[in-house]
Amino acid sequence: MEKQITKHYTNGEVTVVWQPHLCVHSAICFRGLPTVFDPRKRPWITTEGGSTVAIVEQIQKCPSGALSYFMNTQVEEQEPVEVETETIIEILPKGPLLVYGNLKVKDAAGNETKKSQVTAFCRCGQSGNKPYCDGSHVTAKFEG
Known part of the structure; x- marks a missing residue:
């Protein structure tokens, strides 16, 4: 089983949480916002490359949940945001x-x-x- 690592990247306003063991390698993140998500770089997430709004919108497209976020004014351990939509x-x-x-x-x-x-x-x-x-x-x- 792959080691379960969690990494955090912040721009001061939003913190991106990355859990590589959950990633399904859909590539949606770097195809949609390559200025923030670039797997050729280390670190591969640079929050300075996009606005907070753009980062949040891109993370919400992650199909696996490997990428998530929290606003720095919130507590990270809050309950997940519930989606109001049909399944x-x-x-x-x-x-x-x-x-x-x-x-x-x-x-x-x-x-x-x-x-x-x-x-x-x-x-x-x-x-x-x-x-x-x-x-x-x-x-x-x-x-x-």
């Missing part, structure tokens, strides 16, 4: 099952986790972070 399920070709909306996920041990916005579930069976997708479908060359 939508989308199957990504050769990738995870994306569920949009507010969810309560119960693991095999009975532990419950609240999820909101977009949650990526493993379809290939190879994830080290089941039931969530960790991007293993790429190396497994998953077809589905």
Whole structure:
């Protein structure tokens, strides 16, 4: 199982939270805002490259939840923001099952986790972070 690291990047107004073990490598982040998210650079997130509004809008498109944020005037440990929308399920070709909306996920041990916005579930069976997708479908060359 991949080491579960959490990194924080801030511009003083918003803090970007990155959890690489959740990433499904959709590339939505750097295709949408390459001045902030550039995997060729170290660090790969430079919050000075975009406005707070642009950063927040781009993070909200992250299908896995690997990227999240909090405003520096808030406490990081607050409950997730609940999305007011119907639940939508989308199957990504050769990738995870994306569920949009507010969810309560119960693991095999009975532990419950609240999820909101977009949650990526493993379809290939190879994830080290089941039931969530960790991007293993790429190396497994998953077809589905």
